Amino acid sequence: MTVTAPDIGRLDAETFGRVALGPILAEFCLRLWLFERFLQGDDAVLLFCARGGLRMRLAYERFLARTDLPQRLPHADLMVSRLVAARTAFDPPSPGVLSELEREFSGQSMAEIAAALAQCNDLDLPPPWHAPFEKIRFISLLAGTEPGVVRLHRAVAEQDALFRAHLATCTGNRRHGVLVDTGLYGSTVRILQEGIPERQWSGLQFARSNYKRLPTPHFARTLGLSVESDGYKPWEVRTSALRFWQLIESCLEPELSSVRTFTASADGGSPRANLQVAGWESRIAPEQPGLFTGVLAYIDGLAPETLHRVQEDAARAWQHLKDAVVWPDAQAVATLSLGHRSRDFGRTELRAQFAVPGTTSPLKQIRESLWREGAVVRSFPRSGRLALPLIELIYAARALRSEVQALRRRRRAI
Incomplete structure (x- = not known):
């Protein structure tokens, strides 16, 4: 066809x-x-x-x-x-694990990270764990001997x-x-x-x-x-x-x-x-x-x-x-x-393809959508397609700037 x-x-x-x-x-x-x-x-x-x-x-x-x-x-x-992969490099946390945690849980507490890794919400961790994630502090807290920290290590090790x-x-x-x-x-x-x-x-x-x-x-x-x-x-x-x-x-x-x-x-x-629930193989197709x-x-x-x-x-x-x-x-x-x-990484929260209309300005809704071009056409049915060339021009300028910067780096490395 x-x-x-x-x-x-x-x-x-x-x-x-x-x-x-x-x-x-x-x-x-x-x-x-x-x-x-x-x-x-x-x-x-x-x-x-x-x-x-x-x-x-x-x-x-x-x-x-x-x-x-x-x-x-x-x-x-x-x-x-x-x-699952993060648990293999958890004790102590590797650079890759720390980078993923910092990116995925930005602004969230270290207790929330621990709950995701252990898949357990009743670890009862000490108060310092409820501070926002910070790499050095997280490593330090993992060395603690409090009962909640011990349970965290045990749960991760078992999994x-x-x-x-x-x-x-x-x-x-x-x-x-x-x-x-x-x-x-x-x-x-x-x-x-x-x-x-x-x-x-x-x-x-x-x-x-x-x-x-x-x-x-x-x-x-x-x-x-x-x-x-x-x-x-x-x-x-x-x-x-x-x-x-x-x-x-x-x-x-x-x-x-x-x-x-x-x-x-x-x-x-x-x-x-x-x-691997009952009949999981038949649900692949x-x-x-x-x-x-x-x-x-x-x-x-x-x-x-x-x-x-x-x-x-x-x-x-x-x-x-x-x-x-x-x-x-x-x-x-x-x-x-x-x-x-x-959102994955042990969390059950979901993210919509398009931001919910009316919760913020149309432009912010477009920026927060997973598919911006689609969000433009969806938000502005009559005129949205007229904005697509502008979006393409913006991405072309960004890509060209990135190419030029990469070329300069390669030249300096020679």
Whole structure:
């Protein structure tokens, strides 16, 4: 099916998934397979990270089946999250953990951080823990011997031990864990490197971006197979995914909880994550039509003799994605409206795609929305599209300034 750019905004979610996201994710699968060929051996295993990685594995293995490409390495579903990874490098907290906590819990108390890490609200920590997070102070408080601090350490250690047992089941005797995930920064790779250094860690992500502006020691072994950029560049069509990254995440994340805790198996088997509720495997592929069913429909239409068309289809699909995300009309906004997004890291709070109208000024509502171009069109149905060229110009100026600064840094380093 070939759809021209002006038509893309009039598609329903499933057709958009087939026309735009399907070829893009099939191209990702092809690139993942090429990297898997270079990783063949007795020491590596592809670990598809919950939650987005669960659908990535489903799409990838279906892609291999439809195209008759051979699987080179073992695959496993890894029940992990940034919260779970943080526990591996908690005692004492590593630089990666401290950076994540500082960014995720800015302005919140250290008691709230402790509750998230322990998944326990009755630690009864001393008063100093109720102060806002500060790295040095947090490390100092962790050295305390008060009963609440002892309970915190015990809870984190127990959960970490259960995760490591789960990890051992996933990897067997293989020491190189290749994390396959959506992106962007790759916090999980960085923290696992710090928390479990006896293993080798790599990351193969859909996109890699240092949008957090944090140190990137893990980028040497973390690749964005489809996108690598620290920001949106209007002249690089692939970076349009960064303008509405939640669209990619929403497509790939099934309706399952983020991994927060593990429980020991009564029969001595591998520990079970809270995500692994009864029938969780059947919930990876959605029953209702939507973006991901469209992706699978495109992949199901592939065959060995049509594999060569994937890259051509993907080139058109990237342009379709940019047209819908950067230059949306009212129908595109309706088609790509998502449910609430989880804040994650052990918290249950949700964030809406668009800021609630009437709670603040329209301009602030746009700035606080996950998809600003969509928020502009939604807030100003008649004139919103006239503002989109201005937004594009602003991003072009920022990207050019960033490019110039990077060039100057490289010249000074020579």
